[in-house]
Amino acid sequence: MKNVVMIDDRFTVAKCAPTAETVREAPAEGFKSVVNMRTENEK
Numbered sequence: 001m002k003n004v005v006m007i008d009d010r011f012t013v014a015k016c017a018p019t020a021e022t023v024r025e026a027p028a029e030g031f032k033s034v035v036n037m038r039t040e041n042e043k
Contacts, residue, residue: 001029003016
């Protein structure tokens with residue numbers, strides 16, 4: 001995944017919202033979960 005910051009060996013934070021394609025590819029890169037922190041009011 002591009003544009004990310006690795007916090008430690010378990011947590012990585014994206015600098016921007018991932019595309020649908022990036023989310024589909026995430027399991028192949030070892031990611032197990034994606035958490036959306038956007039609020040309902042964000043565009």
